[in-house]
Amino acid sequence: xxxxxxxxxxxxxxxxxxxxxxxxxxxxxxxxxxxxxxxxxxxxxxxxxxxxxxxxxxxxxxxxxxxxxxxxxxxxxxxxxxxxxxxxxxxxxxxxxxxxxxxxxxxxxxxxxxxxxxxxxxxxxxxxxxxxxxxxxxxxxxxxxxxxxxxxxxxxxxxxxxxxxxxxxxxxxxxxxxxxxxxxxxxxxxxxxxxxxxxxxxxxxxxxxxxxxxxxxxxxxxxxxxxxxxxxxxxxxxxxxxxxxxxxxxxxxxxxxxxxxxxxxxxxxxxxxxxxxxxxxxxxxxxxxxxxxxxxxxxxx
Amino acid sequence: xxxxxxxxxxxxxxxxxxxxxxxxxxxxxxxxxxxxxxxxxxxxxxxxxxxxxxxxxxxxxxxxxxxxxxxxxxxxxxxxxxxxxxxxxxxxxxxxxxxxxxxxxxxxxxxxxxxxxxxxxxxxxxxxxxxxxxxxxxxxxxxxxxxxxxxxxxxxxxxxxxxxxxxxxxxxxxxxxxxxxxxxxxxxxxxxxxxxxxxxxxxxxxxxxxxxxxxxxxxxxxxxxxxxxxxxxxxxxxxxxxxxxxxxxxxxxxxxxxxxxxxxxxxxxxxxxxxxxxxxxxxxxxxxxxxxxxxxxxxxxxxxxxxxxxxxxxxxxxxxxxxxxxxxxxxxxxxxxxxxxxxxxxxxxxxxxxxxxxxxxxxxxxx
Numbered sequence: 022x023x024x025x026x027x028x029x030x031x032x033x034x035x036x037x038x039x040x041x042x043x044x045x046x047x048x049x050x051x052x053x054x055x056x057x058x059x060x061x062x063x064x065x066x067x068x069x070x071x072x073x074x075x076x077x078x079x080x081x082x083x084x085x086x087x088x089x090x091x092x093x094x095x096x097x098x099x100x101x102x103x104x105x106x107x108x109x110x111x112x113x114x115x116x117x118x119x120x121x122x123x124x125x126x127x128x129x130x131x132x133x134x135x136x137x138x139x140x141x142x143x144x145x146x147x148x149x150x151x152x153x154x155x156x157x158x159x160x161x162x163x164x165x166x167x168x169x170x171x172x173x174x175x176x177x178x179x180x181x182x183x184x185x186x187x188x189x190x191x192x193x194x195x196x197x198x199x200x201x202x203x204x205x206x207x208x209x210x211x212x213x214x215x216x217x218x219x220x221x222x223x224x225x226x227x228x229x230x231x232x233x234x235x236x237x238x239x240x241x242x243x244x245x246x247x248x249x250x251x252x253x254x255x256x257x258x259x260x261x262x263x264x265x266x267x268x269x270x271x272x273x274x275x276x277x278x279x280x281x282x283x284x285x286x287x288x289x290x291x292x293x294x295x296x297x298x299x300x301x302x303x304x305x306x307x308x309x310x311x312x313x314x315x316x317x318x319x320x321x322x
Numbered sequence: 323x324x325x326x327x328x329x330x331x332x333x334x335x336x337x338x339x340x341x342x343x344x345x346x347x348x349x350x351x352x353x354x355x356x357x358x359x360x361x362x363x364x365x366x367x368x369x370x371x372x373x374x375x376x377x378x379x380x381x382x383x384x385x386x387x388x389x390x391x392x393x394x395x396x397x398x399x400x401x402x403x404x405x406x407x408x409x410x411x412x413x414x415x416x417x418x419x420x421x422x423x424x425x426x427x428x429x430x431x432x433x434x435x436x437x438x439x440x441x442x443x444x445x446x447x448x449x450x451x452x453x454x455x456x457x458x459x460x461x462x463x464x465x466x467x468x469x470x471x472x473x474x475x476x477x478x479x480x481x482x483x484x485x486x487x488x489x490x491x492x493x494x495x496x497x498x499x500x501x502x503x504x505x506x507x508x509x510x511x512x513x514x515x516x517x518x519x520x521x522x523x524x525x526x527x528x529x530x531x532x533x534x535x536x537x538x539x540x541x542x543x544x545x546x547x548x549x550x551x552x553x554x555x556x557x558x559x560x561x562x563x564x565x566x567x568x569x570x571x572x573x574x575x576x577x578x579x580x581x582x583x584x585x586x587x588x589x590x591x592x593x594x595x596x597x598x599x600x601x602x603x604x605x606x607x608x609x610x611x612x613x614x615x616x617x618x619x620x621x622x623x624x625x626x627x628x629x630x631x632x633x634x635x636x637x638x639x640x641x642x643x644x645x646x647x648x649x650x651x652x653x654x655x656x657x658x659x660x661x662x663x664x665x666x667x668x669x670x671x672x673x674x675x676x677x678x679x680x681x682x683x684x685x686x687x688x689x
Binding site for chain 2: 217219220222223224225226227228229230233237238241242
């Protein structure tokens, strides 16, 4: 169809008067995009791959020496890096699970005839539209032990959210859940409203109870779209930086991307940090692949 | 043993009344077909019996106890939907087993019953497939299997074969009948197809605009329609209905369907049976097979011209010109060789129906 729609230029058009052909116009749109992608995405990707095999430091003028897989070996044998990965994994699990439970729950509540449904949905989506940095700064105030509204509302006195090493990671996760549950809610809502009503009627006739209906009808039918939400949120949570960086500086909240940032721009171990970035990339791709495999299996029917 | 009873059931959608004072008794093991045009309230009535719709007034009784306030799951009624409503993410086996698993039947018992019902419906080799890989007829079999597997008190079917093509419909019709004979469960079946209704039903319930029009066996409904709506809704081709003028000619009466026609002869006893309708406000109805057609002039036959001939193989439907109007007659095939031919016809008095023009009610005249 697209090729059919591409007709001869109108001889009166400006492009025609300038002597532009369809091909020229097509290239005028595509070439800048491709150039941008190559310069800002693909080139750095390959360039950093090269650096990951060297001892390059961006802070000095010393030439980069090729060190082979030494960076990777050092990183994978470093117990501190593994602690960072463990923190990240804990954060991903808590945060994504929280978002799915809250988001899917709210979607279930909204998936019925209620007054002001559109308005409520829009308002619930607001956190998602804020900037990460703004959310981080706001929640820092909300969590404040002396004047924060959270302690006041929950009657927790001077409970330390962010300076308590055991609590800080959960505090970051709670903020992330607050911010991104609406995303899961939105996708779940789309999935839920796509489940045909007559299937629920059939289940009622078949004498299925509400829990049985939920686990055997609702959940399996929403699973593919819920899976997509989970893939997105897992990837994002794995890379999380701003929220954790702004909210606290506890060693227990040093997720892998904060470690990467420190390694690259505070310790200036450029080569090493490139290697770490590659390890992260491989992990994210691997985790996402597991989900995508599962998603395809779910979608098969 | 399941009797279903509707007593004074009323239902509104907003200001629109969709069921108007419905009263109906359904005996155990009976096959009831609800027949009517779309939007006549038949599906709503069915869904109300199933518990998928609430009713505003009246009682629904199953085996003598009122169930209108119970959830569907507590009424123990199975239903087959027009859209089949198979669970798309489950195999045929899981679909049929669903009602058993949902009520925590032991899996050995469930397995036995699923395989038994699959055998009855001849879908044993489809058990591992998903609904998306089934043909329409097989989907319907699975939907029926899912309804039958738990031996419900009653079966409700909402146009279950409406979505299938003609040949398959005929096949499934026979199959549903066979199953009903075998299982003997009380069945309520909704359709807008009168052939389906006639062929399946023990009794037909005809509805129009939320009002029950007539309840009766297929023969009663066809042979003695209680009003004009039933008369014209049941039967194909549609019954001929025309305003009738009655002329007394001493030994017999003539009924004119049109000022210009020569009039059809009826026995004189008709006059006394019309309850004063002879003067006016009378409609006469006669099915195409109630028009007797002959090539030769006979006593009581009037000459009419054939205008349209519809050959249907087993018989022809011939439109005969009566004054400015038309009546349709059923003749053996090829009886009237071509359009324009004159034939002689009369109305068989035994097959004529008389209705009051105002109320549309049958006068109950049987000659």
